[in-house]
Amino acid sequence: MSRTIKLAVIPGDGIGPEVVAEAVKVLGAVTARDDVTIDTSMFHLGAARFLETGDVLTDADLASIQEHDAILLGAVGGVPGDPRLKNANIERGLLLGLRFALDHYVNLRPCTIYPGVTSPLAAPGVVDFVVVREGTEGPYVGNGGAIRRGTAQEVANEVSVNTAYGVERVVRYAFEVAQSRERKRLTLVHKTNVLVFAGSLWQRIVNEVAVEYPRVAVDYLHVDAATIFFVTNPSRFDVLVTDNLFGDILTDLAAAISGGIGLAASGNINPTGHFPSMFEPVHGSAPDIAGQQLADPTAAILSVALLLDHLGLPDAAARVNVAVADDLRRRSTLERRSTAEVGDAIVTLLTD
Amino acid sequence: MSRTIKLAVIPGDGIGPEVVAEAVKVLGAVTARDDVTIDTSMFHLGAARFLETGDVLTDADLASIQEHDAILLGAVGGVPGDPRLKNANIERGLLLGLRFALDHYVNLRPCTIYPGVTSPLAAPGVVDFVVVREGTEGPYVGNGGAIRRGTAQEVANEVSVNTAYGVERVVRYAFEVAQSRERKRLTLVHKTNVLVFAGSLWQRIVNEVAVEYPRVAVDYLHVDAATIFFVTNPSRFDVLVTDNLFGDILTDLAAAISGGIGLAASGNINPTGHFPSMFEPVHGSAPDIAGQQLADPTAAILSVALLLDHLGLPDAAARVNVAVADDLRRRSTLERRSTAEVGDAIVTLLTD
Ligand SMILES: CC(C)[C@H](C(=O)O)[C@@H](O)C(=O)O
Ligand SMILES: CC(C)[C@H](C(=O)O)[C@@H](O)C(=O)O
Numbered sequence: 001m002s003r004t005i006k007l008a009v010i011p012g013d014g015i016g017p018e019v020v021a022e023a024v025k026v027l028g029a030v031t032a033r034d035d036v037t038i039d040t041s042m043f044h045l046g047a048a049r050f051l052e053t054g055d056v057l058t059d060a061d062l063a064s065i066q067e068h069d070a071i072l073l074g075a076v077g078g079v080p081g082d083p084r085l086k087n088a089n090i091e092r093g094l095l096l097g098l099r100f101a102l103d104h105y106v107n108l109r110p111c112t113i114y115p116g117v118t119s120p121l122a123a124p125g126v127v128d129f130v131v132v133r134e135g136t137e138g139p140y141v142g143n144g145g146a147i148r149r150g151t152a153q154e155v156a157n158e159v160s161v162n163t164a165y166g167v168e169r170v171v172r173y174a175f176e177v178a179q180s181r182e183r184k185r186l187t188l189v190h191k192t193n194v195l196v197f198a199g200s201l202w203q204r205i206v207n208e209v210a211v212e213y214p215r216v217a218v219d220y221l222h223v224d225a226a227t228i229f230f231v232t233n234p235s236r237f238d239v240l241v242t243d244n245l246f247g248d249i250l251t252d253l254a255a256a257i258s259g260g261i262g263l264a265a266s267g268n269i270n271p272t273g274h275f276p277s278m279f280e281p282v283h284g285s286a287p288d289i290a291g292q293q294l295a296d297p298t299a300a301i302l303s304v305a306l307l308l309d310h311l312g313l314p315d316a317a318a319r320v321n322v323a324v325a326d327d328l329r330r331r332s333t334l335e336r337r338s339t340a341e342v343g344d345a346i347v348t349l350l351t352d
Numbered sequence: 353m354s355r356t357i358k359l360a361v362i363p364g365d366g367i368g369p370e371v372v373a374e375a376v377k378v379l380g381a382v383t384a385r386d387d388v389t390i391d392t393s394m395f396h397l398g399a400a401r402f403l404e405t406g407d408v409l410t411d412a413d414l415a416s417i418q419e420h421d422a423i424l425l426g427a428v429g430g431v432p433g434d435p436r437l438k439n440a441n442i443e444r445g446l447l448l449g450l451r452f453a454l455d456h457y458v459n460l461r462p463c464t465i466y467p468g469v470t471s472p473l474a475a476p477g478v479v480d481f482v483v484v485r486e487g488t489e490g491p492y493v494g495n496g497g498a499i500r501r502g503t504a505q506e507v508a509n510e511v512s513v514n515t516a517y518g519v520e521r522v523v524r525y526a527f528e529v530a531q532s533r534e535r536k537r538l539t540l541v542h543k544t545n546v547l548v549f550a551g552s553l554w555q556r557i558v559n560e561v562a563v564e565y566p567r568v569a570v571d572y573l574h575v576d577a578a579t580i581f582f583v584t585n586p587s588r589f590d591v592l593v594t595d596n597l598f599g600d601i602l603t604d605l606a607a608a609i610s611g612g613i614g615l616a617a618s619g620n621i622n623p624t625g626h627f628p629s630m631f632e633p634v635h636g637s638a639p640d641i642a643g644q645q646l647a648d649p650t651a652a653i654l655s656v657a658l659l660l661d662h663l664g665l666p667d668a669a670a671r672v673n674v675a676v677a678d679d680l681r682r683r684s685t686l687e688r689r690s691t692a693e694v695g696d697a698i699v700t701l702l703t704d
Contacts, residue, residue, distance in 0.1 A: 092546060120584050121473060121474060122471070139491075139510075139512070139546070144547065144549035144550065150556070153515075154515065154516040154553055155515050157549065158491075158511070158514075159510070160509060164500075164505060164506040165505075193443055193444050195510045196444075196494075197496035197508040198509070200498075200508070223601055228607070228613065230605075231605065245543070248575075249576050249601060252576035253582075256579065256582075256583045257583060
């Protein structure tokens with residue numbers, strides 16, 4: 001039975017277009033044998049678009065993106081310090097704009113140290129965990145304000161908003177992920193000893209949902225202690241569930257220990273399917289190396305695996321993961337390759 | 353000229369009393385030759401006290417602590433999961449209670465990889481930086497609340513409060529520290545791209561104060577990116593200044609990369625001298641190994657060096673640091689020593 005996937009592609013800025021080109025190439029190659037057609041529409045969004053038109057994300061953009069089954073995003077953000085972008089904050093306007101508008105309440109970020117990849121840790125052990133970061137609440141809601149701005153009497157507040165509704169749905173998702181994995185272990189990360197209100201909500205919901213998942217072993221770590229284990233014993237983790245800000249911090253750390261941000265994939269997921277989910281490498285637009293075929297497209301390609309999984313094509317997802325793992329295993333023996341050469345090599349591994 | 357230092361000692365719970373005993377021993381030994389007398393008063397505070405009396409920190413405790421020149425604290429906190437401590441939160445009540453009551457707006461946490469100490473990083477390089485963490489504002493103010501608690505409609509908020517007054521005084525302190533160091537480099541860590549109100553206050557104050565310190569080179573990192581550098585290139589850091597919560601997270605990570613929480617010292621400082629400052633190891637009370645002479649007193653002893661520095665005895669502080677460094681250098685060749693043996697060895701190095 002043939003199937004057409006309508007994919008909104010946002011190449012973005014800097015190295016975004018280069019890595020997305022490889023990701024789309026891999027997506028086409030891996031789905032060819034499944035009788036799946038990828039119907040891509042390109043969206044010109046990001047710093048370049050803002051500089052041309054003054055728009056970050058219009059209602060028309062949003063409406064048109066929503067007609068797709070999924071979104072693949074490269075990276076957005078202009079050259080740091082560009083005065084024309086001073087108050088624009090493209091990353092926030094666009095990434096958070098899409099995550100909130102499309103209710104991407106699960107921000108899924110796997111962390112694996114692939115064989116052949118060098119970790120900055122001396123003895124990382126076998127590392128293969130997933131961070132389930134909440135995507136639509138916490139300190140990210142934009143609920144802040146300041147009075148007496150610019151004066152010596154300024155007071156600037158930021159409000160972290162946490163709802164039982166919002167926490168429960170992401171916690172449930174995390175339990176499902178944990179239950180589907182071999183080790184079936186879920187770690188809640190928060191700072192319940194200081195953020196007592198948000199913390200007790202998170203802890204209560206985890207305790208309540210845990211009753212429905214008796215096979216999942218649950219534990220808790222304060223976020224500060226969690227960072228210690230990330231560098232001293234990352235093997236201890238299987239699935240982590242945490243709030244938007246803690247998840248932001250922990251997943252960059254996770255990317256660092258597993259060989260760098262060039263390998264870290266992510267999914268911004270609305271599991272209900274009411275909105276298209278968005279898949280993107282965790283890295284930024286790296287304008288300093290843009291347009292030179294220097295960027296590593298692996299994170300974008302691994303994001304394609306997450307996309308395929310989400311769209312109900314787990315076999316194709318697994319094939320991408322295996323091809324990437326194969327490529328990474330041989331990488332240390334190879335000369336430095338261009339962005340396209342890495343994509344081509346993975347396509348070859350897929351189609352051999 | 354002889355001098356008497358009135359020291360409030362809070363041994364606390366778990367391993368606290370053991371490590372504090374060594375710290376006091378070292379303090380006595382290092383100041384003996386300076387004609388300084390240490391007049392210690394013991395304060396019975398922590399989980400044990402709470403279980404006996406129901407009090408965490410009374411007004412009388414506070415008033416009496418305030419009559420001292422400085423505070424040395426071991427560690428507080430009962431056995432995790434002890435039902436009698438369920439809602440007590442000793443750490444918060446006592447540590448944060450003292451930090452806020454005594455206006456400890458500078459939380460100073462040095463991070464050094466000492467020669468001879470094994471870092472979990474494969475190639476850490478030379479690491480010697482200081483985190484200046486704000487201690488009296490941010491998400492730690494306890495300004496949160498919840499409605500419809502325990503229901504599916506619960507909303508739990510946490511407010512991060514940041515004032516120009518509070519940010520400026522800690523930023524100034526950080527510039528002073530940076531200016532006094534060889535590399536004269538200060539990194540502001542925040543999340544200005546998301547926490548735009550608090551972030552722009554921090555960024556503005558740093559920009560303004562920087563004008564007065566033309567010899568200090570300033571840069572900025574988002575907290576997520578900072579964690580990456582902590583594991584990939586910690587040598588890049590000299591002085592960091594950051595908010596209370598980011599500082600909490602980053603300093604545990606810093607402790608981890610520099611050989612563990614057993615070596616991490618901290619000062620909770622009120623630089624005005626209007627209140628006694630408090631020095632404590634970053635580690636917790638570790639009830640599982642308490643009373644067995646298994647704890648490493650090094651972090652408590654290094655906290656004594658910070659205390660001496662704060663009290664205007666930098667030579668004595670330097671002697672403690674040198675003795676600890678000597679001890680750490682030989683440590684890998686030695687059998688495992690008891691808590692007291694480590695303290696004794698450092699005293700011997702000091703008095704030789
Ligand atoms: C760019 C920024 C708004 C974003 C975030 O904080 O979520 C990024 O760091 C990420 O993790 O995707
Ligand atoms: C125990 C806790 C309240 C404390 C904090 O969060 O500040 C601790 O983690 C620390 O860093 O001293």
